[in-house]
Amino acid sequence: MANFFTDNPDLKFHLNHPLMKKIVELKERNFEDKDKFDYAPVDFEDTMDSYEKVLDVIGEICGEIIAPNAEDIDREGPHVENDRVVYAKGTEENLDAIRKAGLMGITLPRKYGGLNFSIVPYTMAADMVSRADAAFVNIWGLQDCAETIHEFADEEQKEKYLPRFCNGETGSMALTEPDAGSDLQSVMLKATYDEEKKQWYLNGVKRFITNGDGDISLVLARSEEGTKDGRGLSMFVYDNKAHKAIKVRRIEHKLGIIGSPTCELVYRNVPAELVGSRRMGLIRYVMSLMNGARLGIAAQSVGIAEAAWREALEYAKERKQFGKAIIEFPAVYEMLSVMKAKLDGARSLLYETSRFVDMYKAYFHISNERSLEKEERQEMKKYQLLADAYTPLAKGLASEVCNRIAYDSLQIHGGSGFMKDYPIERIYRDARITSIYEGTTQLQVVAALTGLAKGTYLKQIREYEDTPLKPELHTYRRTLITMTEEFEQALMKVQETEDKEFVDFHGRRLIEMAGNIIMGYLLLLDTNRESRFWKSLEVFLRNARSENKANAAFIAASGLSDMGRFKQDEVGEEE
Amino acid sequence: MKKSYRIIVLAKQVPDTRNVGKDAMKADGTVNRAVLPAIFNPEDLNALEQALRIKDRFPGSHITMLTMGPPRAAEIIREGLYRGADDGYLLTDRAFAGSDTLATSYALSRAILKIGDFDLILAGRQAIDGDTAQVGPQVAEKLKIAQVSYAEEILEIKKEKVTVKRRLEKGVEIVEAPTPLLITVTGSAPACRPRNAKLIMKYKRATTLSERQGISEDYISIYNDRPFLNLPEWNVTDIDADPAQLGLSGSPTKVKKIENVVFQAKEAKVLQDSDADINWLMKELITNHTLG
Numbered sequence: 001m002a003n004f005f006t007d008n009p010d011l012k013f014h015l016n017h018p019l020m021k022k023i024v025e026l027k028e029r030n031f032e033d034k035d036k037f038d039y040a041p042v043d044f045e046d047t048m049d050s051y052e053k054v055l056d057v058i059g060e061i062c063g064e065i066i067a068p069n070a071e072d073i074d075r076e077g078p079h080v081e082n083d084r085v086v087y088a089k090g091t092e093e094n095l096d097a098i099r100k101a102g103l104m105g106i107t108l109p110r111k112y113g114g115l116n117f118s119i120v121p122y123t124m125a126a127d128m129v130s131r132a133d134a135a136f137v138n139i140w141g142l143q144d145c146a147e148t149i150h151e152f153a154d155e156e157q158k159e160k161y162l163p164r165f166c167n168g169e170t171g172s173m174a175l176t177e178p179d180a181g182s183d184l185q186s187v188m189l190k191a192t193y194d195e196e197k198k199q200w201y202l203n204g205v206k207r208f209i210t211n212g213d214g215d216i217s218l219v220l221a222r223s224e225e226g227t228k229d230g231r232g233l234s235m236f237v238y239d240n241k242a243h244k245a246i247k248v249r250r251i252e253h254k255l256g257i258i259g260s261p262t263c264e265l266v267y268r269n270v271p272a273e274l275v276g277s278r279r280m281g282l283i284r285y286v287m288s289l290m291n292g293a294r295l296g297i298a299a300q301s302v303g304i305a306e307a308a309w310r311e312a313l314e315y316a317k318e319r320k321q322f323g324k325a326i327i328e329f330p331a332v333y334e335m336l337s338v339m340k341a342k343l344d345g346a347r348s349l350l351y352e353t354s355r356f357v358d359m360y361k362a363y364f365h366i367s368n369e370r371s372l373e374k375e376e377r378q379e380m381k382k383y384q385l386l387a388d389a390y391t392p393l394a395k396g397l398a399s400e401v402c403n404r405i406a407y408d409s410l411q412i413h414g415g416s417g418f419m420k421d422y423p424i425e426r427i428y429r430d431a432r433i434t435s436i437y438e439g440t441t442q443l444q445v446v447a448a449l450t451g452l453a454k455g456t457y458l459k460q461i462r463e464y465e466d467t468p469l470k471p472e473l474h475t476y477r478r479t480l481i482t483m484t485e486e487f488e489q490a491l492m493k494v495q496e497t498e499d500k501e502f503v504d505f506h507g508r509r510l511i512e513m514a515g516n517i518i519m520g521y522l523l524l525l526d527t528n529r530e531s532r533f534w535k536s537l538e539v540f541l542r543n544a545r546s547e548n549k550a551n552a553a554f555i556a557a558s559g560l561s562d563m564g565r566f567k568q569d570e571v572g573e574e575e
Numbered sequence: 576m577k578k579s580y581r582i583i584v585l586a587k588q589v590p591d592t593r594n595v596g597k598d599a600m601k602a603d604g605t606v607n608r609a610v611l612p613a614i615f616n617p618e619d620l621n622a623l624e625q626a627l628r629i630k631d632r633f634p635g636s637h638i639t640m641l642t643m644g645p646p647r648a649a650e651i652i653r654e655g656l657y658r659g660a661d662d663g664y665l666l667t668d669r670a671f672a673g674s675d676t677l678a679t680s681y682a683l684s685r686a687i688l689k690i691g692d693f694d695l696i697l698a699g700r701q702a703i704d705g706d707t708a709q710v711g712p713q714v715a716e717k718l719k720i721a722q723v724s725y726a727e728e729i730l731e732i733k734k735e736k737v738t739v740k741r742r743l744e745k746g747v748e749i750v751e752a753p754t755p756l757l758i759t760v761t762g763s764a765p766a767c768r769p770r771n772a773k774l775i776m777k778y779k780r781a782t783t784l785s786e787r788q789g790i791s792e793d794y795i796s797i798y799n800d801r802p803f804l805n806l807p808e809w810n811v812t813d814i815d816a817d818p819a820q821l822g823l824s825g826s827p828t829k830v831k832k833i834e835n836v837v838f839q840a841k842e843a844k845v846l847q848d849s850d851a852d853i854n855w856l857m858k859e860l861i862t863n864h865t866l867g
Contacts, residue, residue, distance in 0.1 A: 035800075038777045038801060038803070039773045039774075039776035039777040040776075041776070042794075042797065046794075049779070050775075050776045050779070053775050053776070053779055054772045054775060054776070057769055057770045057771075057772060057775065060769065060770075061769050065769075097768070097769055100768040100769060100771065101768075101769040101770065101771055101772055102771045102772040102773050102774075103772055106772075115772055115773065115776075
């Protein structure tokens with residue numbers, strides 16, 4: 001019996017982080033549900049035990065159902081029939097298992113039928129489902145839409161939609177359009193209010209919508225006629241199951257995640273309900289939706305990387321050349337160890353980010369029920385800053401690490417990896433999207449630069465630095481302190497120019513340096529808790545140190561005139 | 576049409592004989608349960624899934640798990656509850672030890688009479704430790720009810736009639752049978768659904784009184800607050816059974832010898848139900864000392 005939870009002890013390790021006590025206590029509000037729901041936990045230990053038992057079920061479904069279906073789903077893909085999406089057969093089987101196991105609405109409160117789990121175990125589920133099938137995780141993971149409804153919709157809407165998510169209905173977020181990709185301010189889909197019918201109607205086209213024909217859809221639309229920027233956009237919820245009023249014009253043919261239907265949708269007088277306040281659609285709600293989705297992609301990246309690394313390890317042990325297994329050759333074992341170190345670093349960053357989001361969200365929901373004490377307000381602010389800074393960092397870095405690991409895994413497979421005979425070929429294709437959707441790596445860097453400017457990363461790095469360590473680990477801390485000094489010098493050099501373009505020019509270098517230090521510290525703290533991470537820490541720091549030195553050297557030798565050197569020359573004007 | 580059904584699922588905890596090592600058998604020819612992981616007998620899971628599908632179709636239906644075994648076999652009841660069963664009973668008593676199929680079916684039938692009213696009894700075709708496929712049919716005989724074996728799908732249920740698809744060696748057979756009915760389900764039936772998250776959290780502390788000996792004081796009070804966490808255990812007296820018909824004394828089956836057999840036959844022969852073929856088979860079995 002394959003079980004993706006029990007065969008990966010790193011998950012249980014991250015689940016049992018010391019901060020979980022606080023997170024669970026906030027999330028469970030002193031376990032007040034225990035007398036109302038027969039499945040609610042009575043204390044912290046009981047909660048953690050429930051988390052583990054449910055993760056065990058998810059691990060089993062991943063190992064026994066979702067992973068074995070992945071290849072067929074990739075080959076078959078979804079298709080359009082009478083303007084509706086029809087999933088591949090395996091996708092339906094996966095959904096059936098997920099529904100029967102009650103694994104939709106994982107984070108929603110029990111009063112709506114949810115499990116009231118914190119973000120950490122939810123992320124862990126996404127990590128495993130992604131390892132099993134990176135396409136299916138998109139359909140399953142769109143339960144994130146419910147979180148946005150929970151945060152911003154009115155009570156009537158919550159009671160209408162949230163139980164349906166918990167019962168297994170799927171979601172979609174309809175944001176992008178042909179001319180509004182990364183730049184969502186340009187969204188044109190029109191929302192008009194019919195005064196007589198007291199009803200909003202949507203008209204226009206959406207493109208690249210994952211699971212666009214899902215049961216419940218969040219739609220970003222222009223409600224304020226004549227506006228051109230983000231302040232004219234509002235968020236709507238559209239009940240596709242009840243109305244079936246949109247038309248799926250086509251499903252995109254993609255390089256990877258083929259099982260996940262990416263739709264072009266046509267709206268003609270589609271009835272919808274306003275969520276929250278007008279004009280707040282992009283500025284407030286989409287930002288929240290995107291942050292959740294970005295954390296989801298970070299989890300997807302780590303899950304895909306896990307799958308790729310395991311495929312490489314297995315192949316390298318079995319494949320014999322020149323009379324021995326190829327894992328015995330330095331070129332191969334070094335690749336494998338770097339892959340594992342980066343995987344461990346990215347996973348640790350993923351769960352650190354999840355904990356920050358958990359802390360912030362728990363306070364956010366409590367603040368909707370009662371006013372927070374001063375200390376609580378400060379904590380909420382602290383974790384909001386950390387969540388905002390760490391989310392783009394985790395998404396950006398984990399997706400790049402994922403691509404690198406998938407690349408190296410295929411490389412280890414040699415010619416066989418290029419053929420359709422091994423799973424790595426699909427994993428490699430699936431990996432590619434992670435650094436593109438929900439904001440490209442380049443856009444994550446822009447978002448992360450805000451965290452850098454606010455000093456959020458450096459402040460947290462100092463906190464890591466002050467954590468008491470076992471004596472044998474002090475040497476690694478000294479390395480990280482040196483790397484931090486080097487990073488601060490580079491940062492100062494860039495910042496003192498006070499030139500926005502120069503900061504953007506070096507943005508990726510700076511963020512990668514900060515990310516290496518943060519992941520280095522996280523691995524150090526992991527090793528402090530459990531010594532088996534020592535090898536990954538050692539390998540990670542060797543690499544990170546040289547990468548940071550290269551970036552530092554580049555920045556040290558760079559000046560404002562560089563930007564001219566790197567710009568493409570004007571090409572002759574076309575006639 | 577009746578709106579709901581009362582279903583009893585017979586399930587057994589078995590050693591996982593799919594991964595047998597050299598220590599799997601003891602010198603006395605019995606299974607060494609200590610070295611093999613204990614699992615839910617696979618075809619009993621197929622039977623449970625059929626019961627759950629009936630409950631999906633007729634939501635008021637009630638599923639009772641019934642199992643016989645050592646105290647740790649309570650796990651079978653929990654596994655049933657995690658998937659949607661409503662309650663369950665564990666038959667456990669030293670007097671049951673060593674029961675063969677005859678004694679086991681006697682004990683189960685006594686327990687079923689005690690549970691009372693039912694429309695359907697569902698069981699796996701056979702258990703992977705004994706492979707006899709006898710217990711289900713024997714239970715039906717003792718209860719004097721109809722039985723359908725080798726079922727792959729329950730096609731239709733009406734008030735007093737059930738339509739079942741049987742998977743046989745050379746094809747399928749659709750049969751009708753009256754309720755109350757016992758059905759044994761084959762491994763080719765749909766696999767059982769996964770455990771449900773809420774039900775796991777609800778029932779994870781469901782235990783029998785003997786399992787609760789020595790657990791942490793912290794959780795004792797929840798057994799009063801949540802009575803569904805008390806799993807009933809029944810002994811010989813509870814099911815009003817005759818001890819002489821149980822255990823070794825109630826079991827005419829005696830294991831004479833256990834041998835490790837490696838299949839060497841290179842060809843298969845299909846026999847018809849003609850006198851000539853049966854005569855041939857008898858001669859063959861006597862010649863190679865399988866009989867006599």
